[in-house]
Amino acid sequence: MSNREPPVRYHHGDLCNVLLEAAEILLEHSGPAGLSLRAVARSAGVSHAAPYRHFRDKAALLEALSRRGFERLQHAIERAAAGAMQNPEQQLVEAGVAYVRLALSHPEMFRLMFGGVLPGPVGEYRQSTFEALAKIMRDGIARGAFRQRDGEELALAAWTSMHGLAMLAAAGQLSFSPRDGVQALDDTVRAVARNVIYGIAQ
Amino acid sequence: MSNREPPVRYHHGDLCNVLLEAAEILLEHSGPAGLSLRAVARSAGVSHAAPYRHFRDKAALLEALSRRGFERLQHAIERAAAGAMQNPEQQLVEAGVAYVRLALSHPEMFRLMFGGVLPGPVGEYRQSTFEALAKIMRDGIARGAFRQRDGEELALAAWTSMHGLAMLAAAGQLSFSPRDGVQALDDTVRAVARNVIYGIAQ
DNA sequence: ACCTGAACACCGTTCAAGT
């Protein structure tokens, strides 16, 4: 019973990723209150001290989790932009739709990412997400679709609007609209995005 | 020593408010992690079980705290609007400045208010804040300053933008701008607000 | 190297008991 087995590798040798996946499931299922390091360890089938071999403390695990979220967000924005290559305005609208959809399908993850409770280089991940938006704006300026201004300023205007919508949606605070469902949310995002593009002024 | 004293009223008789004030100080000083019900009780000089005479549980205290924040936000927006009565665009810009300033001076409170972790009728408080913005938009439409559309749609466009900016500022995630300080933030808010008003399109 | 189990100081919540 000892020679037949491969080297034991104490639990799959990939505990780090197993912990992160368990943490994400716990987070989206039970909220931040349910995401205890001990529960993550239980869920992964190891002792409550085992995670400390892979993460300095709970904050380090949350930061790693948050990083995953930022990577997905960046890719979602880039995919949306790639789907409307010849039309900067449509790129912007679809990037917003992707942004808000992700927030609504992973609300707890979004609150973790933008909750600001995390130490460490979260800023870098956020920066790369912003950069994906800024690229759309720079291309749009180059094509003459957007105003000839600092691309970062336009990107900030677009980002804050989509981000505010996403955070309100993630927190379930957009219920003043009688419409519901994903299609209704997409419509709301498009309406807000169009107002950002064309302005509110008469 | 017994007849001279007024009826004892076990700790000021106003423990409810004392607890809320202690909670707010703890929140802004030590973050959400430092805001334990036991720490609040210690800070108020009562036993750790005393708060349960005034709040059903910890969530109820957080909700009451959150309510205070929404009241302040609503008043701040109304005051900003009152300061520029004859100019709807300026009303909107100054409301945004007030919104973001409050978020930056009370970041933990803002995250509590919009974190979405709270049960109960938080929606109503948020609604009243949104209503303060919607009023500015309706007035602006009536005066011909804003587009002749559904006031709620315009208010949503303005709100999401200011809210996104406020949340990013509260989370310390606007550091990509090399400028710092309150004046720099006000400038950023005004720039974003102007882009919302006049649009991004060429 | 990787994991365990006991230990410590903390939590939220409950409940009998005191005045």
Next chain:
DNA sequence: ACCTGAACACCGTTCAAGT
């Protein structure tokens, strides 16, 4: 009515000890 103190099941973190 209002508050206390002990109790319970949970945390995050540390650390000696095991293989």
